[in-house]
Amino acid sequence: MQKPSFALNDEMYDVAASGALVSYVDEIRPEDLRKGHGYQNLRGLLRKCQGKHTDSKSQYWPDKRLRRIMTRERVIEELERLQAIPKYKALFAEQRSIHWYADLILPRGTSPPDIENGAENGNLFEDSLKQGLKSEVKCFMKIFVLLSICDQYKSFKNFIDVGICDDDLPLRFEKTEDDELKLQDDFPDRVELFSDWNLPTVELFERTQYELLIPYLSHPHSDEKFIRHVQYGPETILPWKEDLSKQTQGGYGLISCIRIHPDSHGFHPFEQVKAAGGLFALKHITAEKIGNFENESQMLRMFCNYHKHFVKLLITLNIEDRNYLLFPWAGCDLETYWSSKDPPYDTEKKCMKPMRMKWLSEQIKGLVSALHKFHNPSMDLLSDKVERYARHGDLKPENILWFKSDRDEDGILVIGDLGISAINRKESRSNIPNHSVPHSPDYRPPECDQQGGTISRAFDIWTLGCLLLEMVCWALGGQALLREFGLRRMVPYLGVLTNIFFDVKKTWNGRAAILVKEVVVEWMSRLHNHERCTEYFQDLLDAIHDHMIVVLSKEAERIQSGPLLEKITLMDQKVVLPEYGEWPSSKRRSYPDPVAVETYLNENAAGRFKGCHNHLNQFAGDIQKGKTPVEMEKIK
Structure with a gap:
């Protein structure tokens, strides 16, 4: 080739x-x-x-x-x-x-x-x-x-x-x-x-x-929402240059930055393509991950053309029996964006910049709206018209992409990398067991260590809550506050130093109990009372604490994407009010100590719990009854 x-x-x-x-x-x-x-x-x-x-x-x-x-x-x-x-x-x-x-x-x-x-x-x-x-x-x-x-x-x-x-x-x-x-x-x-x-x-x-006989890559002229699959043999001359310096490893595939000859593609009108300045991301899914290629291409075909906050899949290719997905090249991911962009705070006026706050609120609403679309696909997207539920399973800053935009100088954030996402029938919507689930170490929810835990829509709500909490850190204090939060979370968990958002302790009778890390709850209180914190961010922190970063129990559930979108939309409507979106709030709230949930650990976590049992602190606070493994398997 x-x-x-x-x-x-x-x-x-x-x-x-x-x-x-x-x-x-x-x-x-x-x-x-x-x-x-x-x-x-x-x-x-x-x-x-x-x-x-x-x-x-x-x-x-x-x-x-x-x-x-x-x-x-x-x-x-x-x-x-x-x-x-x-x-x-x-x-x-x-x-x-x-x-x-x-x-x-x-x-x-x-x-x-x-x-x-x-x-x-x-x-x-x-x-x-x-x-x-x-x-x-x-x-x-x-x-x-x-x-x-x-x-x-x-x-x-x-x-x-x-x-x-x-x-x-x-x-x-x-x-x-x-x-x-x-x-x-x-x-x-x-x-x-x-x-x-x-x-x-x-x-x-x-x-x-x-x-x-140079390939011309495009959507069909009659239907820009239809995504072609093409197959090329060894003699084909591919009209692109590969920039090896930008080659990165993405979830389940190697991503190369390529420039396609401008006369050899018809993607020029698409906003994400224009924003990328003629650069494209070619994602190679290895042969052993063919299931991920078929899964990700299927999910993107269903969703990417129906919400602007999803990355746009342009075409799928088979080149000499190797499978590829083609996307516009993103300017950066959210993690890089946080490290390279100043937060929206105006140090001279001692308040948030109104246009930056409006943009940030729009992006948060857009991401929640995209996830809601994903969790609840409309029937017209489903070929068999059977009610189904989808979940992403890998929300993290590296999978939120930033594109430059002609419509907004601050650009747009989109959800990318649907490699382990899935769509299931209503009766089997979340049936992927935790012991075989790949997950982002920082954001992984407690279900990853519980018997019967699954990748579910509730799984996505936890990971989105972690992402939004770090977004608040960046908005109030930039990269320095974000880095400090990561370091404060870095404490031993079942014998391993990690910065995940939950912890395991033992109860009075020696059993395992899961809870949100005390330092995470303390940090939410610190952010809520931060000198730069506006009422908008306080409401966002309340949503994160009360409804998103929540350990599932017989008494507590996480919010679903629909009600969450309603809350975020109401906040977005008010963010233009200076007293709500710009000026620091005089309200104060200290969140209560976390409640522990007695739980059944899975085989891996139970082995580690047993190994460090004598060194674990006994939890002295309130303890709720956890869900049984069967109940965990049925989580929406």
């Missing part, structure tokens, strides 16, 4: 660092060239306008670019040149005029937009839309270009007579016993077509045809 590289501007900006757009140095514009002033014949023009690579010897011509080169005026110009050369006299016999050839090279009439852009290169992939893309009129433009590059114009009449046109490319060759190349048996009546060509010229034809 060839992966060409393009010449890039030396003064390119790092999108991940600054959000600035990366400029692309285009090749020579075909429209700027005239015969005698830049080229002498078609072959010279093609060479001047080929794709520019910085690390590959192979050239290529995307279809959109090729059609800018091969105008009717230039085709006639080249045919007139050939007509004046004696060795091509036979081409114009039998009333075959210049305009007769021109109509075959560039048939009159319009073609479907997908064909104009190069999607007819479907011979290189399998695609549910492949049927119907080819034109009913035979076109010989690429055949003519190939013969120009191979200096074999004399064979053009033969190709027309036997009916081999652009739709038949790529032609497949096989070696004979004499080490010659001939057409495969796909064309039994045309095997003599290359009989008078020498071997190097046939090899040039065979190689060059792929340089004219």
